[in-house]
Amino acid sequence: MNELSRQQRKARRLVFNISVVFVFVILYIGFFRIQVAGGEKYYEISLDNSVRQLVQYPVRGTIRDINGQILVDDRPSFFVAVIPRQLTYKTIDTLARIISVDPELIREKIRGRRTYRPVYIKKDLKYAVIAELEERRLDLPGVLVEVESKRFYPEGVYSPHIFGYIGEVDKSEAEKNSDIEAGELIGKKGLEKKYDTSLRGTKGVYFVRVDAEGRDLGIINPDRNIEAISGMDLYLTLDYSFQQFAESLMVDKRGAIVALDPRNGRVIAFVSKPDYDPRLLSGKISKEVWSKLQSDTTHPLYSRGIQSVYPPGSTYKLVAVIAALQEGIITPKWTAYCPGYFKLGRKTIHCWNAKGHGNIQLREAIIKSCNVFFYQLGLKIGIETWAKYSMMFLFGQPTGIDLPNESRGLVPTYDYYIKKYGPNGWTRGNLANLAIGQGELLTTPLQMAQFAMFIANKGVVHRPHLAHYLYNKDTQKRLFFPTETNYIQGISDDVYDFIREGMKQVVAKGTGWLGSIPGIEVAGKTGTAQNPHGEDHAWFIAFAPYDDPVIALAVIVENGGGGGVVAAPIARKCMEKFFYDRLLPRTYAIKDTIRLDSLENLPPIDIEEVDRLRIGRSE
Amino acid sequence: MPKYDYITLGLTLVLITIGCFTIFSATSSATSEENGFFARQLMWCILGVLVMIGVSLISLKLINRLVYWFYVFTLFLLFLVLFVGKVGQGAERWLIVGPVHVQPSELAKLATILAVSKYLSDKYADVNKFKYFAIAVGLILLPFILIARQPDLGTALIFLALIIPLLYWAGLNWFHIFTILTPLLIMILSFNFWAFMILMISIALVLAYSRRKPIVLVAVFLLNIGVGIATPYLWDQLRPYQQQRILTFVNPEKDPKGAGYQIIQSQVAIGSGGIWGKGYLQGSQTHLRFLPAQHTDFIFSVIGEEFGFIGASLILLVFLLLILRFIHIAAVIRGQFESLTIIGILTVIFFHTVINIGMTIGMAPVTGLPLPFLSYGGSSLVVNMMMVGVVLNISRNKFIH
Incomplete structure (x- = not known):
């Protein structure tokens, strides 16, 4: 069976012969076509030298x-x-x-x-x-x-x-x-x-x-x-006339404004100052210009909105409140006594209000931003819970905005302190500090705007993005980017209602009153972050309108001073422009001065430094 | 004393001689770094002839006994090369043993042919039975997969080309061949609805006249429809860069990174040779070095330019005669193993020749397959000579006089 009969081999041989000759004939035709029929043409080309x-x-x-x-x-x-x-x-x-x-x-x-x-x-x-x-x-x-x-x-x-x-x-x-x-x-x-x-x-x-x-x-x-x-062509989510207005608010300052649309994560404004003229870097970049930009101590090449990390200050008290309420550690009725200072072991730490707030309940403490209240609350919450909630609210990780080189910030954990400072590295003093947004905690302005979006949406976070769609001129088609949505589970509506109400009161009658605008309810939180580079950083995060938010933003002015005095008015102007397309006349006098006298050319916190810390930690 | 096959021997020697002369021309105006090619090829030729004569004289029984060991050994080398191999200019990989650079995929061709031939020459082997068919195809697919992962797709495809000639010669009936070939056709034509429909109708007609069991007919028909529907879907699943890689393989002129340039230059060189050629060492395109890889993959462009249509035709004729001679030997020889081995060898040489030469005139994809006996390169030459040695050995022992 296995050996073919003579007859079969003969037939198969014929098939092979015909196939092989057939293919060779095709090759011959190919050579004939270019050498005999097309030879002249190719010869001329070869004379002319080349292709x-x-x-x-x-x-x-x-x-x-x-x-x-x-x-x-x-x-x-x-x-x-x-x-x-x-x-x-x-x-x-x-x-x-x-x-x-x-x-x-x-x-x-x-x-x-x-x-x-x-x-x-x-x-x-x-x-x-x-x-x-x-x-x-x-x-x-x-x-x-x-x-x-x-x-x-x-x-x-x-x-x-x-x-x-x-x-x-x-x-x-x-x-x-x-x-x-x-x-x-x-x-x-x-x-x-x-x-x-x-x-x-x-x-x-x-x-x-x-x-x-x-x-x-x-x-x-x-x-x-x-x-x-x-x-x-790339179409952006922002309206450039609004972006220009927002930039104008920061011309003489160092800092950032990040405004998002909480309904979809679109970036409405993204300001980072100081900056540089992009014309300097279009086409050939001259050496002098480049080295001048690089050595500038105000770091104009730095995209502060996503690359600089700052302690968030009192804005971060909101995290402690949510964690404490959700975990049932306290009820909204919980009261602490603030004599203006707080003794922790041998150390005494002060409230920003040296006179003290007296007996103060949770809501009041948010509105007045009482530090002593939060020192005590922080100690009750504990580092594990605090860090868990911080990470849950997407701190310590990049937001995933469509810009490169985003910094991740830093949420310190118990392990972090032990790794960095040795076996005795963790103290309760650290926790008291973290609860008021100080210490080793670091966030980017974009992360803070994202946090405002999170509260505005009661847990829904859309990935911030600048690109609206790409337009293909040849096919005349628009290529949209899907909105990436993330729902943060595990926070009950009561907690959201309480925290949002608190933020509303902050603007209505608390530290953020300079951020209020007529006709629209704004919810916000101020922050005044101490830092090793001099004067405090002024923070303000907000969203509006209260019932159906269409803007969530974060403003930081480096070494600007008090958040309520410096950052809140900037946010107010942004929102007035956004809602009314103009600035509204005020019915009261505003002390809206910037402390230019104390403005030194100090750099923001270096992200590389933070990265180094992080690497050190993971070792 | 059995007769030596002087026709095969003569044709082979003619080809390697032409190869040396052409490499001399292709590299004569080169820079100093390329000067050694001619001398090295000459050395490889001498080594190749020795290997050929050596292989033709050893005992055929011994070869027969060692076939599977040889196959396993080359598989091991192919495996090794995936991990410690050095990537060459194309996608092929080399093993470096001291001063020797070996391309295991070349050796694997011969080893696979021998192994499949031996397996199918077993007394009980019947390729029309699924078990034997599957194992024979499996023996070919193993090295195919290993080489495709290098990822030397051109060489790997040569292994696939072995399947049909070998199995056909081993007795696979036309209906089975039809069943293998139609899905491949369908795969290509499934992107055009009308071509797909016409093909399906013809398949249905052929099936209707084949007088097989209805269940077999339905199965083959459904298989074809399934492939036709799945292919465009699977294609869409590929990522754009994977699609691009496949398209570039099939149609390299559309690759803006250079294949189009190579083909144009090669066509200009060959076309400008005209009927009579520019004369040995006179090719302007060759000597001004407009040709890419003119001593390796594009060596036939040099022949086309310097010897013209006449020269190119004659060399093509030498290849054709060699292949027809192999078919003749395979047909008249005693023994299934020997006959199949020769079919495998001629298939490899045929595909290499046709694809390489077709590429130089823009009729086949640029795959990086060398031209047997002519292209510069030791591994390829020595293995080709080894294959001729096997043919000489078989014809010496098994000719029916």
Whole structure:
């Protein structure tokens, strides 16, 4: 059975012979077509020397606000490139003189690359230089003038911490992504980085015939060309006129404003000051500008909204209240006595009100932000419960906003203190401090805005995001990003009602009264955070309207002073602009001074420092 | 004294000689770093001839006895290379033993052919029974999977190409071949509704005339429909970069990173050779080094440019004669194992030749498969010579005179 009969083998042999000959005949036809029928054409091409592969760069997508107003545009810019194989020493010298660079620099760039692939030499050529290069084209075989796009910002557009910037790809990035070649531009920071692939588009390729002088003899075979695909336009969730207004409130300050729409997590405003003019970093970045920005002690390159971490101060008392009520540790009736100070062992810590608040109940303590009350409450709650609730409310972890390099903040735990300070590292004093939002606890302004959204929504947290949708010009389709929603379980409605009511009272008659606006009920909490860098940081978090919130925000002014005096009025102006599109006249005098005299150029807390702490902790 | 097959021997020697000359031309105007190619290829050729003669003279019984050990050994090497292998210029991987760089996937081709042939030449083996069919295919799929993971997809696919010729020669009937081939066709055509419908109708017609049991007919029909429906769905499940990788494999001209450039340059070189060619060492495209990989994968472009249509046709003819000669030997030889082995060997050489040469004129995907006997490279040459040695050995012992 296993050996085929002679007859069967014969049949199968025939099938094999026919198949093999058939395939070879096809190959013969192929050779005939290009060598005999097309031989002339190809021979001519080969005489002309060669085919060159040229890259067609896509137009980078624009960034626009929710109304379609262009915030970041793309404009052509000329650069010069060379074909290393076609260069002579004379050409290099001539080229170097025209574009005024050191010939050595050109030689350095093409060293070891004996290819026909163009190599970038210089960008942002002036029109006079382009004209001269074009005129002397015959003397410059192997030199190409090409066009690429450069970022352009319309007048009045700043917000560098939202947009970020683009720059030449560096080695490690190029290795990670084989589509990108040296010298190309990619997003380096901000939205430009986060949505780089979508904004960048796809490079095209076309093949042209060139002669020995590198002159373009036209397209060789249009079928093989691949068109570049333009990048998509990015539409943001914010209205830029409101963003501009919010930025104007912070011009002379250091700090941040983050405003979110609690219904969907959209960013309404994202301000980080001081900042820089994004035009400085569009296209070629000059060394002086860069080093000046980097060495500036006010850290303008820092995106404070997401990168700087601060102790949240009294705003964080809300966490202690929720934890204590939910765990049944206290009832709203619980009362503490505040003589203006609190003795813990041998140490005495003071309330901000040195006269003391007397016998004070929970709600009153929130409204008046009594420290002594919360020292005692903190001791009752304990570190485990406190840390559990902090993490549950998403502190100590990135919010996942669509901006790169977000800091995670820090929620210290019992283990953290033991690891950092040794076996006796944990003291009850730490807990008293943490309960009032001081000590090692660190949060970003965005996390605080997210916390305001959490309370406004009674547990529903939408991931904050700046990107509304991407618009594809070719297919005319809009690509929406889904809203990511997270419901934080385990807090009862009674607790939410109590805490929200408390926040309403804070603004109505408590420390946050300067944050109130006519006609709309605002709920908020002030914070005045002591810090090792001088004057207190002023905090205010709020949401409004009380019954059906459409805005949740956090304001911080670094070393600004009292939260109620400095931060709350800024939030008030934001909300007035948001709800009424103008500032309302006040019926009472406001002491709204900023203590500029104490304003020193001190940096915010360095996230790298915090990261180091975290690493140390996990070891 | 049995007769030596001088036709096979002669054709092989012609091919490796042409290979050396062409490599000399392809690298003669190269920079110093590439100077050694010709000398090294010459050395490999001498080694290859020695291996070929050696293999042709050892006892066929011994080969037969060692087949499975050889197979297991190469599988082990393939496994090893996944962990300690060095990735070459393409996706292939190399084992480095002292000064020797070995590509185990080359050796695996011969080992797999021998193992499957031996298995199917067993007295009781019947490829039309599922058990034997499945084990034979399994023997091929094992090295296929290991090589595809390297991930040298081009070489791996050569293993799949072995399945049908080997099983067909071993007696697989046309209905089973039909059952294997139709889902593959369906897979390709399932993206076009009308092509899919027409194909399904033809399948139904063929099935209706095949006079098999109704249950078998329904099963084959349903299988085809299932594949047709599942393929577009599975395709959508792939991530865009995976889809891109597959599309680039099938249609490399659309890969903006270079395959299109290679094909254009190769076509210009071959086309400019015209009918008579530019003459040995006279190819401008070759000597100005516009051709990519002109001493390895694109060596046939050099032949096309320098020897023209006449030269290219003649060399194609040598390949064709060699393959037809193998088919002849396989048909007249005694012994199933020997016959199947030759079929496997000629299948590998045939696919390598056709895909490599087809690639140089833009008719086949750029897969990085070398041209047997001509492309520069030790592993490939020595294993090809070893295969010819096996054919010579078999023809020496089993010819029916």
